[in-house]
Amino acid sequence: MKSSLYLALVHHPVLDRQGATVTTSITNMDVHDIARTGRTFGVRRFYVVHPVPGLRSLAERIVEHWRSGYGSRYNPSRHEALGRVEVEPDLDHVIAAVEQDSGCMPRLVATTARERSGAMRYDELARHLADGEDAWLLLFGTGYGMCDEVFDRCEAHLEPVHGVDGYNHLSVRSAAAVILDRLTRPR
Amino acid sequence: MKSSLYLALVHHPVLDRQGATVTTSITNMDVHDIARTGRTFGVRRFYVVHPVPGLRSLAERIVEHWRSGYGSRYNPSRHEALGRVEVEPDLDHVIAAVEQDSGCMPRLVATTARERSGAMRYDELARHLADGEDAWLLLFGTGYGMCDEVFDRCEAHLEPVHGVDGYNHLSVRSAAAVILDRLTRPR
Numbered sequence: 585m586k587s588s589l590y591l592a593l594v595h596h597p598v599l600d601r602q603g604a605t606v607t608t609s610i611t612n613m614d615v616h617d618i619a620r621t622g623r624t625f626g627v628r629r630f631y632v633v634h635p636v637p638g639l640r641s642l643a644e645r646i647v648e649h650w651r652s653g654y655g656s657r658y659n660p661s662r663h664e665a666l667g668r669v670e671v672e673p674d675l676d677h678v679i680a681a682v683e684q685d686s687g688c689m690p691r692l693v694a695t696t697a698r699e700r701s702g703a704m705r706y707d708e709l710a711r712h713l714a715d716g717e718d719a720w721l722l723l724f725g726t727g728y729g730m731c732d733e734v735f736d737r738c739e740a741h742l743e744p745v746h747g748v749d750g751y752n753h754l755s756v757r758s759a760a761a762v763i764l765d766r767l768t769r770p771r
Numbered sequence: 772m773k774s775s776l777y778l779a780l781v782h783h784p785v786l787d788r789q790g791a792t793v794t795t796s797i798t799n800m801d802v803h804d805i806a807r808t809g810r811t812f813g814v815r816r817f818y819v820v821h822p823v824p825g826l827r828s829l830a831e832r833i834v835e836h837w838r839s840g841y842g843s844r845y846n847p848s849r850h851e852a853l854g855r856v857e858v859e860p861d862l863d864h865v866i867a868a869v870e871q872d873s874g875c876m877p878r879l880v881a882t883t884a885r886e887r888s889g890a891m892r893y894d895e896l897a898r899h900l901a902d903g904e905d906a907w908l909l910l911f912g913t914g915y916g917m918c919d920e921v922f923d924r925c926e927a928h929l930e931p932v933h934g935v936d937g938y939n940h941l942s943v944r945s946a947a948a949v950i951l952d953r954l955t956r957p958r
Contacts (some may be wrong), residue, residue: 585935613800613942616942617942617944617945620940620941620942620945621941621942621945623934623938623940624932624934624935624938624939624940624941625934625935626934626935626936661938661940662940664938665938665940745811745952747810747811747812747813747955748772748811748812748813748955749813751810751811751848751851751852752811753807753810753811753848753849753852754807754808754811754948755800755803755804755807755808755944757804757942757944757945757948758804758807758808758944758945758947758948759948760945761941761944761945761946761948761949762948762949762952765932765949765952765953766952768934768935
């Protein structure tokens, strides 16, 4: 992978079951699982995006435990994964952080479990990641997926993860693992 | 996939950090995530294996909520995934249950994050699943992995999930998602 790959987990604006725009809570296991998956597949930074200051502080404290607190000595592999996590209030801050880290504006790609027209194939993005020099920011939604206003800011969205039939209700933790494997595994 | 694929999540005998044989607790999110992943990729049954009756009863109660309780009406897709979960005390009971469901003795394959000699490649098992008529039981360990006595009962073990470098500390939830995708995705 020549390009730099970044992830963001979006807690707002996302949809609930009824299609209303909501803010979801930060789930500790999302942060751990996706950080470990990201580290495994060479992701540079994983941004946890949440608009509520109190929840960001809590997430920061948990991450800090593994980054430099007792957890960093207790479990070095967890330290290595959580050390790549940052907490940001919104997408603008994430984009600025990626730009600062990579030196270029990231190209945004959304992920979704729903069918949306014009989806980018995994092998297409995998080729970009392998051959190009760009920074790519891959967005994952919590709840029932990200709102259209997030998709509107992305240049593309990846095709949903299809299994053996129409059922594709993976957790965001599982979906992130499958998608990163598909994007980065040499064929 | 012509063969029948079954999963088991083993909580005993597994290793702890120090290499001692222990029994781990059942984690609710393991059951949900792996059930959803299993349903997505066409797994016939997912067995949660635990030797302690009290923890099995608790797991049964949670599964029952989604299988036939209020959860089955509240979230039908969760119902569909959790409906394939069964709770068993040990590997012998799982093997008997698979035999009853499939009509033949399952062929056992272990998964592991550690390097062990003679690993089976993903494409090899994928070919067996696509072409054969057998029942395959894929074992996942909790804690720091399954004990040797479990590997000794398997005819093969799959190669670990490798990312971009030596780091492969995925959660069992993420590993199961990646492995099932690799085994069942048409190429």
